[in-house]
Amino acid sequence: MHKRLKTKFLGVELESPLVLPAGVMGMSFSGMDIARINGAGIITSKSLTLQPRTGHKGPVIAEFEGGILNCMGLCNPGISNGLLEVNEFKKRSRTPVIVSVFATNTEDFLMLAKEVNNSRGDFLELNLSCPNVFDEFGIPLAASKDEVFKIVKAVKESSRLPVIAKLSPNVYNIVEIALAAQKAGADALCLINTVGPGMAIDAKMVKPVLFNKFGGLSGPCIKPIALKLIYQTHSAVDIPILGMGGVTYGIDAVEMLMAGATTIGVGTAVYYRGIEVFEKINNEIIEFLDENGYETVEDILKLEKLKL
Amino acid sequence: MNKRSTIKIARIIDEAEDIKSFVFAHDLTAKPGQFIMLTDFEGGEKPFSIADCTSNEFMITVKRIGEFTTRLFQKQVGDYVSVRGPFGSSFFVSDGNVLLVGGGYGTPPLYFLAKELLQNGAKVTVVNGAKSKEDLVFCNKFRELGVEYQNITQLGCLGREGTSVDLAEKAMEKQKFDHVYAAGPEMMMKALQPLLKDLEYEFLFERYMKCAIGICGNCTIDPIGIRLCVEGPVLPKKLVEQLTEFGKYHRDATGKRIEF
Numbered sequence: 001m002h003k004r005l006k007t008k009f010l011g012v013e014l015e016s017p018l019v020l021p022a023g024v025m026g027m028s029f030s031g032m033d034i035a036r037i038n039g040a041g042i043i044t045s046k047s048l049t050l051q052p053r054t055g056h057k058g059p060v061i062a063e064f065e066g067g068i069l070n071c072m073g074l075c076n077p078g079i080s081n082g083l084l085e086v087n088e089f090k091k092r093s094r095t096p097v098i099v100s101v102f103a104t105n106t107e108d109f110l111m112l113a114k115e116v117n118n119s120r121g122d123f124l125e126l127n128l129s130c131p132n133v134f135d136e137f138g139i140p141l142a143a144s145k146d147e148v149f150k151i152v153k154a155v156k157e158s159s160r161l162p163v164i165a166k167l168s169p170n171v172y173n174i175v176e177i178a179l180a181a182q183k184a185g186a187d188a189l190c191l192i193n194t195v196g197p198g199m200a201i202d203a204k205m206v207k208p209v210l211f212n213k214f215g216g217l218s219g220p221c222i223k224p225i226a227l228k229l230i231y232q233t234h235s236a237v238d239i240p241i242l243g244m245g246g247v248t249y250g251i252d253a254v255e256m257l258m259a260g261a262t263t264i265g266v267g268t269a270v271y272y273r274g275i276e277v278f279e280k281i282n283n284e285i286i287e288f289l290d291e292n293g294y295e296t297v298e299d300i301l302k303l304e305k306l307k308l
Numbered sequence: 309m310n311k312r313s314t315i316k317i318a319r320i321i322d323e324a325e326d327i328k329s330f331v332f333a334h335d336l337t338a339k340p341g342q343f344i345m346l347t348d349f350e351g352g353e354k355p356f357s358i359a360d361c362t363s364n365e366f367m368i369t370v371k372r373i374g375e376f377t378t379r380l381f382q383k384q385v386g387d388y389v390s391v392r393g394p395f396g397s398s399f400f401v402s403d404g405n406v407l408l409v410g411g412g413y414g415t416p417p418l419y420f421l422a423k424e425l426l427q428n429g430a431k432v433t434v435v436n437g438a439k440s441k442e443d444l445v446f447c448n449k450f451r452e453l454g455v456e457y458q459n460i461t462q463l464g465c466l467g468r469e470g471t472s473v474d475l476a477e478k479a480m481e482k483q484k485f486d487h488v489y490a491a492g493p494e495m496m497m498k499a500l501q502p503l504l505k506d507l508e509y510e511f512l513f514e515r516y517m518k519c520a521i522g523i524c525g526n527c528t529i530d531p532i533g534i535r536l537c538v539e540g541p542v543l544p545k546k547l548v549e550q551l552t553e554f555g556k557y558h559r560d561a562t563g564k565r566i567e568f
Contacts, residue, residue: 060518
């Protein structure tokens with residue numbers, strides 16, 4: 001597709017460093033495929049749970065100037081239906097797939113990992129950090145370095161696929177959690193999940209806009225937080241980082257690579273710039289390479305990264 | 309940015325059994341075929357096709373089917389609800405000889421379309437069908453527009469027994485249409501499609517919708533990944549012909565496939 005955008009993630013060749021993150025479009029094989037056709041280099045499924053989930057009642061979206069709040073509530077068709085969609089996608093394409101899974105304890109994560117072992121997925125992502133199911137499940141696992149260590153270690157022992165730990169930005173010290181994941185054997189980290197959660201109020205009706213009251217914050221306003229946490233984490237760990245958070249334009253992606261990410265997720269920008277956003281950002285990255293004397297994306301990855 | 313507007317119900321019109329129209333004094337600037345998401349913040353936000361829209365008013369027509377719509381039916385003129393939108397694609401407004409095929413409570417957006425078509429100089433024929441005459445909506449509204457109008461029920465309560473597809477077939481035998489539009493149950497459109505052959509057409513699809521802004525993937529149709537909230541809900545012939553799930557299955561709130 002674009003020779004100059006080719007890169008590698010955990011030894012797997014990518015056509016583009018752009019990733020469709022969990023929760024966006026990845027409900028069905030055709031939703032994954034349309035992101036691939038439009039230029040995503042890796043596709044992530046919805047975060048799959050053992051049983052199907054309808055997610056929260058609406059409204060699940062509250063928009064404001066700097067981004068959106070969402071409380072989808074982990075709606076997904078369940079691990080077995082979800083993997084059928086992943087397999088169907090993989091029949092049509094060689095683009096790597098990250099199968100994202102969500103659970104609240106080690107046993108369930110192990111059951112999910114076992115299912116994923118038998119799928120055509122390429123990577124296993126442990127969603128340890130959904131901020132929108134607090135009422136149901138309490139504080140996200142990613143808030144505790146001990147929980148993260150325990151789960152990653154157990155899953156790592158039984159997963160056929162490389163394991164990615166998806167971390168939360170809503171913690172006091174992300175570095176110690178990232179280090180715990182690395183020590184437990186995580187092959188890569190994914191950060192950041194949505195920020196907050198936050199709240200929106202309808203002043204005329206004196207009601208929270210989101211039925212779940214609170215929702216994770218995404219969009220351009222969280223980019224500075226994502227850059228900071230990726231930069232900090234990259235300086236401390238040796239495993240690759242799948243960076244995301246507010247990437248809307250090519251320049252955002254380049255900045256994130258410079259902060260220490262090897263691949264970059266693009267989610268909320270699908271709303272701002274259409275499903276074509278992957279192709280647009282790919283082209284904008286190439287423009288940046290041209291204007292700044294870089295040959296390929298790999299040249300940016302090879303840069304001596306900003307160090308703490 | 310699709311701003312949320314919290315607005316008062318200006319009028320409520322009884323249309324048929326368990327079917328009401330809600331009118332809002334609000335400039336929505338919508339096109340025929342588009343939809344809004346509506347909530348009362350008490351649980352649930354649902355998509356509704358726009359049944360009529362002028363520069364200072366818009367209308368939706370609602371069938372009472374569950375908890376959410378039951379609550380909506382209890383609202384009074386002057387009560388607030390909150391809407392997002394308009395969202396999605398719209399019908400092409402032709403100036404030729406056109407046929408509109410409606411089914412049940414899916415018909416209302418065709419009223420908005422018919423008005424725009426007439427304004428554009430089109431010759432408009434409407435066929436409208438429902439299970440029984442209690443379910444038939446907008447008969448008088450269409451007649452008042454002065455379009456060629458026929459209706460029918462599956463139970464035959466108006467003297468004719470059959471579906472709007474039967475009426476469409478007869479109308480197409482009598483005259484040559486340039487464009488056919490349909491809104492209603494998916495199986496009605498599935499039955500209509502083979503009769504249309506070389507004719508240009510557009511169908512309005514109804515599917516489970518969640519975010520309405522094209523990111524959650526709940527309303528994506530196989531195998532081409534069309535998002536009904538962005539590229540739909542109105543799909544032209546060239547897209548409908550590519551859909552393998554049309555008339556076969558849809559997805560529920562979890563994303564699981566459910567056969568029709």
